[in-house]
Structures are given as structure tokens and as C-alpha cells.
Amino acid sequence: xxDVLPEQARQWHYVENRLLKxxxxxxxxxxxxxxxxxxxxFSRGVGEATDIVEKEMYNLASRDGESLTLRxxxxxxxxxxxxxxGLLFNQTQRxxxxxxxxxxxxxxxxxxxxxxQIGAEAFGFTGPDVDVELILMSRDFWRALGVEDHxxxxxxxxxxxxxxxxxxxxxxxxxxxxxxxxxxxxxRRLDNNPIRILDSKVPATQxxxxxxxxxxxxxxxxxxxxxxxxxxxLDEFEVPYRENPGLVRxxxxxxxxxxxxxxxxxxxxxxLCGGGRYNGLVELLGGRPTPAAGFSLGLDRVVxxxxxxxxxxxxxxxxxxxxxxADVYICVMTPAxxxxxxxxxxxxxxxxxxxxxxxxxxxxxxxxQLKRADASGAFLAVLVGEQERSKSQVSVKxxxxxxxxxxxxxxxxxxxxxxxxxATTAVADGT
Ligand code: HAM
Numbered sequence: 001x002x003d004v005l006p007e008q009a010r011q012w013h014y015v016e017n018r019l020l021k022x023x024x025x026x027x028x029x030x031x032x033x034x035x036x037x038x039x040x041x042f043s044r045g046v047g048e049a050t051d052i053v054e055k056e057m058y059n060l061a062s063r064d065g066e067s068l069t070l071r072x073x074x075x076x077x078x079x080x081x082x083x084x085x086g087l088l089f090n091q092t093q094r095x096x097x098x099x100x101x102x103x104x105x106x107x108x109x110x111x112x113x114x115x116x117q118i119g120a121e122a123f124g125f126t127g128p129d130v131d132v133e134l135i136l137m138s139r140d141f142w143r144a145l146g147v148e149d150h151x152x153x154x155x156x157x158x159x160x161x162x163x164x165x166x167x168x169x170x171x172x173x174x175x176x177x178x179x180x181x182x183x184x185x186x187x188r189r190l191d192n193n194p195i196r197i198l199d200s201k202v203p204a205t206q207x208x209x210x211x212x213x214x215x216x217x218x219x220x221x222x223x224x225x226x227x228x229x230x231x232x233x234l235d236e237f238e239v240p241y242r243e244n245p246g247l248v249r250x251x252x253x254x255x256x257x258x259x260x261x262x263x264x265x266x267x268x269x270x271x272l273c274g275g276g277r278y279n280g281l282v283e284l285l286g287g288r289p290t291p292a293a294g295f296s297l298g299l300d301r302v303v304x305x306x307x308x309x310x311x312x313x314x315x316x317x318x319x320x321x322x323x324x325x326a327d328v329y330i331c332v333m334t335p336a337x338x339x340x341x342x343x344x345x346x347x348x349x350x351x352x353x354x355x356x357x358x359x360x361x362x363x364x365x366x367x368x369q370l371k372r373a374d375a376s377g378a379f380l381a382v383l384v385g386e387q388e389r390s391k392s393q394v395s396v397k398x399x400x401x402x403x404x405x406x407x408x409x410x411x412x413x414x415x416x417x418x419x420x421x422x423a424t425t426a427v428a429d430g431t
Contacts, residue, residue, distance in 0.1 A: 001112065001113050001114040002112055002114070006325065007322065007323075008303070008307075010322045010325075011303055011306065011307060011322045012299070012303050014322070015145060015299070015302060015303050015306050016098070016118070016299060018141075018144045018145060019118055019141050019144070019145075019297070019299075019302075020096075020098070020118070021144070022137060022140045022141055022144055023096045023118070023120060023137065025140075026094070026133065026137050027094065028094045028095060028096040028120050028122075028137075029093075029094065029095050029096070030095070030096055030097070030098075031078065031081065031082075031095045031096070031097050032097065032099075033071075033074065033077045033078060033081055033097055033099070034071075034077065035070055035071055035099070035100065035102075036068045036069070036070060036071070037068065037069060037071055037076070037077050037080065038066060038067065038068060038069070039057070039059055039067040039068060039069040040067075041069075041076050041077065041080055041285070042057060042069055042071070042072060042073075042076055044284060044285065045075070045076030045079065045253060045281060045284065045285055046072065046073065046076060046251050046252060046253065047193070047251060047252025047253065048192075049189075049192035049193035049196075049252070050193065050196075050250060050251055050252055051250060052072045052073070052103060052250065052251065055104065056072060056103040056104045056105055057069045057070070057072055057102075057103070057104065058070040058072075058102045058104060070102035071101055071102065072101055072102060072103045073101055073117070073119075073251065073296065074097050074099075074101065074117055074119040074121075074296060075119065075121060075251075075253070075278065075281070075294060075296070076253075076281070076285070078095065078097060078119070078121050078294075079121075079281055079282055079285050079287070079292070080285060082095070082123065083282065083285065083286070083287045088123055088124070088282060088287055088288075088290050089287070089288055089290075091123075091124060092122075092123060092124035092125060093121075093122070093123040093124060094120070094121075094122045094123075095120070095121055095122075095123075096118065096119060096120040096121070097117075097118070097119050098116070098117070098118045098119075098299075099116065099117070100114050100115065100116050100117075101114070101115055101116070101117050102114050103115070108268065108269065109266070109267060109268075109269065109304070110266050110267065110268070110269030110270075110298075110300065110301045110304055111269045112300055115298055115299075115300045116298070116299040116300055117296040117297060117298060117299065118296065118297045118299055119275075119294060119295065119296035119297070120134060120137065120294055120295060120296075121292060121293075121294035122134065122292065122293055122294060123282070123290055123291070123292045124290060124291065124292075125291060125292075125293070126291045127226075127229070128226050128227075128229040128230040128233060128257065129233065130293055131230050131256075131257045131259075131276075131277060131293050132230060132233040132234060132237070134275060134293060134294065134295055135153065135234065135239060135259060136237060136239065138261055138273050138295060138297065139153075139239055141273075141297065141302075142261070145302070145305075145306050146309065146310065147263075147302075147305055147306060147309050150263050150264075150265045150305060150309055151261050151262065151263050151272060151305075152240075152242060152261070152262050152263070152264075153239065153240065153241040153242070153259060153260075153261055153262075154241065154242050154243075154244040154247050154259065154260050154261075154262060155230070155231075155234075155241050155242075155243055155244070155247070155257065155258070155259045156243065156244055156245055156246075156247040156248070156257075156258050156259075157216075157219060157223055157224075157226070157227040157230075157256055157257055157258070158195075158215070158248065158249075158254050158255060158256065158258055158276075159215070159218060159219040159220055159223040159255070159256065160220055160222065160223050160255055160256070160279075161255060161280055162220065163215075163218050163219055163220050163223060164195065164255075166218050167195065167213065167215050167218040168194055168195055170213040170218070171194045171195065171197070171212060171213060172190065172194050174211075174212050174213055175190055175194065175197065175208070175212065176190070178208055181204065181205075181208055182197075182205055182208070183200065183202040183204065183205050185200070185202075186200050186202070186205050193252070195215075195248050196248060196250070197209070198215075198245075198246045198248050199246065199248055199250070214245065215245060216245055223255075223256050226256050226257070227256070227257065230257055231243075241259075247259075247260060249274060249276060253278040253280065253281040253284070254276045254277065254278055255277055255278060255279045255280055256276070256277040256279065257276045257277045257293065258274075258275070258276035258277075259274070259275060259276055259295070260273065260274040260275075261273040261274075261297075263301075263305055265305055265308050265309065266301060266304055266305055266308065269301060271298070271301075272297060272298060272301050272302055272305065273295055273296065273297035273298070273302075274295060274296065275293070275294050275295025275296060276293065276294075276295070277291070277292070277293040278292050278293065278294070279291045279292060323377050324356075324376065324377025324378060324379070325356070325358075325376050325377055326356045326357065326358035326376040326377065326378045327355045327356045327357065327378055327379060327380065328348065328355060328356070328357045328358070328378055328379075328380045328381075328382055329358050329360065329369075329372065329373035329376050329378040329380070329381050329382070330344065330345055330357065330358070330359045330360060330381075330382045330384060331360050331366060331369040331370065331373060331381055331382065331383045331384065332359065332360050332363075332369075332384050333366065333383070333384060333385035333386065334385075334386070335363055337384050337385070337386070337389055338359075340384060340389050341359055341384040342359060344382065344384060344394055344410050345357050345359050347410045347411075347414075348382075348410060348413070348414065351410075351411075351414035351418075352414055352417055352418065352421070355417065355421075358376060358378070360372060360373070366383070370399075373399060374399060378399060379398060379399055379400050380396060380397070380398055380399065380417075381396070381397045381399055382394050382395070382396050382413070383395040383396070383397065383405075388407065391407070392409060393407050393408060393409050393410075394407075394408060394409075394410060394413065395407050395408075396408055396413055
């Protein structure tokens with residue numbers, strides 16, 4: 001579990017805000033869910049035979065002996081909550097959540113034991129239009145972050161529950177005589193979760209699968225129609241995709257559509273976002289049959305990708321200035337001027353919301369204060385001295401430019417910075 005230090009947290013905040021704006025733009029509603037749930041929710045919901053439930057959950061016993069689990073994902077808890085509050089029966093819901101998830105995995109770049117997901121779930125919709133809405137929404141994420149050239153969409157259909165049962169049987173029949181040639185993990189899966197063998201990265205196992213029965217041959221007509229419509233809509237909206245019949249996802253609840261957004265710009269941990277339809281989950285968790293679909297995005301990875309694609313930019317006065325801890329640094333010439341300096345800061349914060357204004361604390365000479373101003377990354381130093389105070393003005397110095405120091409009223413400074421912010425925001429947005 002890692003710490004996100006201020007410099008990365010700034011970037012994180014920016015990326016997360018952009019993504020949340022898109023979810024809100026599709027009128028998905030936020031829901032806050034607990035980090036701890038009873039263990040059974042996940043063993044039933046995610047599936048006993050999945051890696052997550054078999055070996056990745058953080059389980060703990062509560063004082064009364066109940067087995068609780070730090071949530072490894074958000075979908076099961078979301079279903080639990082909506083059902084418990086009577087929000088699923090005879091209704092439709094579109095919700096999103098954001099927060100940490102926990103899996104005991106082997107940590108490496110892009111894979112952590114505490115990681116952060118943003119997830120969206122839609123309940124009560126049968127048609128592929130909602131599957132496409134979810135895909136378009138995630139497509140908009142990449143556009144908003146300017147990383148659309150670094151991601152690829154993969155899709156597949158798993159068919160209905162009956163399809164999967166029939167396919168599972170055929171796959172086991174095919175692989176059982178070849179048992180000795182399977183890798184260790186696949187051999188274990190042959191008994192408890194054979195469809196996951198398709199996910200194997202071991203070349204010898206993949207070679208064996210060449211002649212195995214193919215899932216598409218087992219897909220029922222209804223599921224084929226759903227998938228056909230989905231593809232038609234993706235074409236209509238010009239969303240490029242690759243059909244990947246090996247895409248089965250690591251959680252057991254999926255039916256029909258599954259999809260993943262992958263990047264090759266991050267090394268091994270390239271899956272940024274995954275999801276699909278899970279029409280059986282609500283019923284499995286004790287509710288009435290309710291069609292549902294959703295996805296979750298791994299924010300840790302998306303922030304890494306954003307950082308890898310965009311050279312850190314210095315766009316003063318905008319949210320994009322990740323290198324800087326402050327935008328404006330106020331130097332206070334004598335301790336007696338502190339109150340006046342704080343008034344000026346108040347006025348600037350009110351007139352320029354969003355701008356990060358830091359007041360120097362701890363006294364010292366102007367030279368050392370300016371050093372601090374520079375180290376903070378601020379683009380502007382505001383100097384508050386006796387002379388300025390007597391004229392109700394401040395001296396301002398742009399720290400990253402060859403311009404002269406100017407004497408201005410706080411009001412005039414606000415106007416000046418507003419005009420500059422309009423120009424720099426336009427640069428940041430590419431307009
Ligand atoms: P998932 O594929 O297990 O799906 O996780 C979704 C995303 O979370 C992954 O694509 C990845 O970006 C991120 N992620 C997963 N594990 C880690 C990790 N150890 N470190 C960093 N990032 C990670 C689900 O969780 C489903 N609940 C998605 C869903 C929602 N399906 C329907 N609705």
C-alpha cells in the first residue's frame with residue numbers, strides 16, 4: 001500500500017476531477033459505500049473460484065466473530081446497497097462511486113494492494129444501448145485527459161448463464177485428456193473455473209487452446225443479437241474496438257458483453273478499465289432478477305498514463321500546474337504587516353477562486369522569502385512592505401519572466417491575473 005505524495009496527489013486531483021465531471025455529464029449519481037462488507041458478499045458475488053476470493057481478499061474478524069472483508073471491488077457492495085434501500089425493484093438507477101479497493105496481489109508498477117477505482121453501474125436496462133453508453137462514457141474519459149491515442153478497446157460476449165455452463169462442460173471435456181500439458185494455474189482452474197484458462201498467458205497453454213471448442217460457437221441467439229446491436233452502435237459512434245474472444249474477465253458475475261480498455265504505454269499493468277453486463281448478480285445476491293452493466297477504472301493507472309503522456313506542464317494559474325505547490329507567494333516584509341498581508345490574500349482568494357495563494361510564514365529577509373517563493377513553484381510573488389501598505393497597494397513580480405516589478409492595487413492585480421488565466425486556460429484546454 002503506497003502513499004501518494006503531494007506532487008502526485010496534485011495530478012491525481014486534476015485527473016479525478018475531470019473524470020467525475022464526465023460521469024456527472026451523463027447524469028450518473030454518486031453513491032458512497034462502506035470499505036468493509038461481510039465476506040460472503042464477495043465470495044458469492046465475485047465467485048468462490050476467482051483469484052480475488054481464493055487468494056486476494058483482506059479478511060478480518062469483527063469483535064462478534066463475523067467475517068468481514070476490505071472490499072476488493074465495488075460492484076457487489078453497490079448491488080447490496082441499492083437492494084437494501086429498495087432502489088432496484090421496478091426502477092432504473094445509474095450510479096457511480098470512487099474510492100479505495102484492496103487486493104492482496106504482488107505489488108509492482110501499476111499494481112498495488114490498495115488501489116483506487118472509479119466505477120459506474122446501471123441497473124434495470126436490458127438493451128445494449130446502456131452497454132454502449134458505458135463505453136462512450138469511458139471513451140470520453142480518455143478524450144478529456146488527452147490520452148485517447150494511447151488506449152484501445154477490447155470487447156467480447158460471454159453469452160447467457162446457460163451458454164457459459166454448456167461451454168464450460170465442452171472445454172473441460174476437451175482439456176481433461178490434455179491435463180498433463182497444462183500449466184499449474186490452468187490445471188487448478190480446470191476443476192473450479194475452466195473458462196479462466198482462456199486468460200492464460202502461458203504460450204504452451206495458449207497453443208493447446210488453438211483447437212479447443214470456441215465460446216462464440218456456443219453463444220445463444222439472444223446474446224448474439226445483443227452483441228450484434230452493440231457492435232452496430234459502436235460502429236455508428238465510430239468507436240474503434242477489437243473483438244477478443246479470449247477476453248473473459250476475472251470476476252464471475254459477467255453475462256453477455258464484457259469490455260476492457262488497454263494501454264501499451266504502461267508496461268505489464270495495461271488494463272485501465274474493465275466491465276460488462278452482469279444480469280445475474282442482483283438475483284444471486286438475493287434480489288429480483290435485474291439486468292445490470294457497469295465498469296470500473298483504475299485511477300492509479302490512469303494517473304500514471306496521464307503523467308507518461310503529458311510532459312509536466314507549467315501553465316500558470318491553472319489546475320494543470322502540477323509542478324507547483326502554489327501559484328502566488330506573498331512575501332511579508334515585517335511581522336507588523338502580517339495582518340495586512342492576510343487581508344490582501346483574502347481579497348485575492350475571493351477574487352480569484354482556484355488560484356493557490358500561500359503567505360510566507362516565519363519572517364526573514366526578502367531574499368530568503370523570494371527563495372521560498374521560487375521553491376514553491378509560484379509564478380508570482382506579491383510583496384507587502386510599509387511603502388505598499390501606506391498606498392494600499394502591493395508590489396508584484398512575475399517570477400518566471402523577465403518583467404519589471406509593478407506596483408498595483410489588489411483589485412488591479414485581480415483583473416490582471418483574470419485576463420492571464422483566460423489565456424492560459426485556453427492553452428490548457430487546447431482551444
Ligand atoms: P477489475 O477488472 O477487477 O473489475 O478492476 C477494474 C480496474 O481496476 C482494472 O482494470 C484496473 O485498472 C484496476 N485495478 C484492479 N486491480 C488493481 C490493482 N491491484 N492495482 C491497481 N489497479 C487495479 C472490477 O473491479 C469490476 N468491479 C468492474 C465492474 C464494474 N464490472 C461491472 N461493473
